[in-house]
Amino acid sequence: METDERLEGAIDQILLARSTLELNTILRAIRSDFDVANIAYHAVSIPAHDARNAILIVTYEDAWVQRYTARDYFWVDPVIRAGVKGFLPLDWSEVDRSSPEAQQFFREADAHHVGREGMTLPVRGPAGERALFTVTSNLSGQEWKAKRLLCMRDFQILAHFLHNRAVELAGYRSKQAVLSVREVQCLERIATGRNVKQVASELGLSISAVNLYLRSARSKLKCASVAEAVVKATRVELL
Missing domain, CATH: 1.10.10.10 (Winged helix-like DNA-binding domain superfamily/Winged helix DNA-binding domain)
Incomplete structure (x- = not known):
């Protein structure tokens, strides 16, 4: 499948989704189409509804999701801590892993096959929402760098469409449409x-x-x- 066709097909699926559960299924299909280890969407903050960590749509193993939420790793995860403060794509190789807590966190993530390499894209919504769109891979560092650069535009576009649809389906979008x-x-x-x-x-x-x-x-x-x-x-x- 050509790159543009793959992207447009993914966008069409996202726009036609009728629930966040269906978005999860679509995300798994996109993961396969783009041949990556995992994809994760996380709505960190929705100010209009005073909601934090309101939406989590991921392709990770269930055991990792359960462990992550049970231990409230939202406050520990170095990627989230760095991602919510920035505006530019964050490659996981740039994340500070020097603390014992960060090292332990990444060891656990690796044990649950999250992906050796990763990139997180900050998303800013029209009502001040903050979200993170993450793509991970098990390619070597050099191979991942090449793939990341090749697919960056597609990931950024997907992040935008997924965020808008997820927030809308979760009931956090105001009835009045907000255009960029x-x-x-x-x-x-x-x-x-x-x-x-x-x-x-x-x-x-x-x-x-x-x-x-x-x-x-x-x-x-x-x-x-x-x-x-x-x-x-x-x-x-x-x-």
């Missing part, structure tokens, strides 16, 4: 009669990126077409 800056920019230009290629040129984006922003806007507005999304966004004063 890029989604608004794309819709506004479509509203003035520009086509996707022209929008991409004006915003300095790829055509596939513009299509993804338009698809995301349609999903948030629950519209079947871009034209309908433009009309609805204008009506509710999002444009």
